[in-house]
Amino acid sequence: MSGQEFSTSPTPIHLDGTTLEGGGQLLRLALSLSSLTQIPIQVTDIRGKRPGKVSGLKASHLAGVKWLANATAATTEGMEVKSRQLVFRPSSIEAETKIARGQNEHVATKEEEMEGVWEDIFDDGQMIRRQSRIPMSSPGSILLVLQAILPYLLFSNCSHIEGQNTLVPLRVTIEGGTNVSSSPSIEYISQVLLPILSQKLSIPPIIANLHKRGWSTGTIEIGSVTFDIEPLPHAYVLPTFSFRDRGELAKVHVSILAPEATARSCIRDKVTAQLLAYNPDIEILFPVDEKSGSEKRLYLLLVAETSNGYRIGRDWLFDEKTRGLSTEKLCEKLASKVMKDLKKEMRHGGCVDEYMQDQLVVFQALAGGKAEVDCGIDREATLHTKTARWVAERVLGAGFDEVGRCQGLGYAVGEDFQKRRGIPLES
Template identity: 35%
Template sequence: MDGFKPQKLVKLDGRVGEGGGQLVRIAVSLAALTGTPLRIDHVRGNRGDGKRGGGLKAQHASCVRYLADATAAEVTGCYVGSKSIEFKPTTTLANLVNRNIRIKAESAASILLVFQSMLPFLLFCGDDSGSPITATIQGGTNVRFSLSFEYFDQVLAPALERFGVKIDRKLDSRGWSLGATNVGSATFRFVPLTPGQTLKAPVWPVERGEITEIDITILVPADTIEAFKKALVFRIDQVLPGVGTNYHLVEDSRHRTRIYTLLVAHTSTGLRFGCDWLYDRKATGKTPDDIATEVAEKVVAKLDAEVQKGGLVDEYLQDQLVVFQALAEGSSSIPGNSEALSSEGNQVDRTDEPFGDGSQHTTTARWVTSQLLPHTKWIDKGRICKGAGWKAL
């Protein structure tokens, strides 16, 4: 799609589907990209008044401010806690001046969620000379309810390469939301599409294949590392016997409450399935062996459940790829379970509410992209996406 710019204000309700921060991130990024005026009411309205609360969080406000600056957008409601936001871009993205971006998110807000919000927009900000864009973001790399740097590095970034998007990434320093708040930094560098180019539909395997090996990432206090190694390997051998393991990263987290583990299963067809846990339970009265066993049982069970679903992607990766499928040129199919994988339906999906197979995050992401990229077509409960073929201007 070349130069499509809807003039009608798009209104979204943050109480629809998994209407959390993901809705804000996708919607504002696509509004900036397409020049679409946008209003979101009841921001994160399904979060209630509990600890996760409602309204914009720090990472959402950070990405909205950047996208507003990049498009000279008229914005109202861009502050932490805001329950509604209006975003009206007034310039195109054809001539992005600043290609060395620096963002400091508030506190330990998630670096990866900020970058995810910016990426669909920045991918189409190329120039004729192929100048790279570098984004250095300060905030948290391991944050509750958020993508970790390790998952991005080991699962999401390799998946994006199937779309032709290669991102160099570097962890400058780690930032945690647990323990004493610690602000970290990460740097991302990539070459955006040149004018006239489109994202290519991903070449995705049609079969999952066999699990060939599992990469293990352990970020825990130094004196618990050996307990975690023993517990994870033991549990993997119990649940997935015969599968080899590899310690991809083992690191001292330097705090008793900072406990993070990621398992990445590799398949014979080149797919990756990731499952992780940033430990969020009380550790009082528990030995290192107790906690290691608890973590091992949970992450291995989660990984096994993803494998048993028989799809081609884990549920976290599936929802993060939706926006790229919607923007790409051509058809793509990345089903999350065996039922969708074997389906032969061809009915065009209704897009007036979240739809299709997958988690609520996935169905909501499809709905949001459909509102802002109406030339995208989803077929057979989201199994097939015929992308808009958006072109860099």
């Protein structure tokens, strides 16, 4: 689909959940764009490429779905665990669209609304912030929930308070997993994602405060992170951006989580030796060196920072059998794998690692102008990135060319996107 082509039908846009990567990312981005633009969507065969019983909606997916449904006064169908289909019809919070349109359609209960609505905090009669909480009963990835709601938080104008000239900061606390297998960690959020958004996309700094770690390895634990978000002004359009010319490797940030000081020291020594062998002039920093609380919790993140301010991250939450392996062997295996992955990223010469590619797609689609991200030479876009581009094209009509450049929509904060599309809201 080429850029700027919009459907003119109020019928929900259908998205086949088995397309390309066929996992939860397709659902998250579709919900994010639907909430922001009030375009209704229908996702079928949700997570259809996940084997057997793990397909369909998980409780961790529902946390984001419920929050967005309540924040946008949406009506839904299929909003339950294991559901393989979801219909999501958002509206403005003032619109009287929470009346059920069908017997199977979900309308939020008062208890569910409390999970998603804002609480306004006052000091001496002046509102100082607007805050919300998103709970999960399992250590589902906090970053993946943030990924689903962040565009809405930034661009929906929810910081604007009627009758008040100033905008109020937003504070969102998400309870779930901070260190989860096959998901970005709180360290990755803080050291890669958030710095790139603020330093390269002109988005005000988002502050992540870790209250408690949530683990999927060892004894299952639920963690908590609060994100403080400065509002974007009404009608603000994200400037176009070009991620090119990565620059030279300047420093590497090393974050280590392990059960004992001896293990952390061993990992530190092995990583330091491998980094200096790779580049003797490299500056090495250790922002996190922390006890993990379990011998089954070993984690390492390496973040390469370049002279032009780009950050390339690779990590591993150790998820293999540890029986029969000495501490030194475990540390060697962890350090060598992450170092090998980082070297591979650096050889490509791109400005972002493979985990950041797909997270930038939504910002490319919303920005004003042609936005581009250099992912490196001889490197195809990841399947997650291709999936994100497909969703943005299907829902917004944003077009991506063969090298991943996107002619953004120039979406303005607080914009009534329905007027641009020429479609009145359902009532």
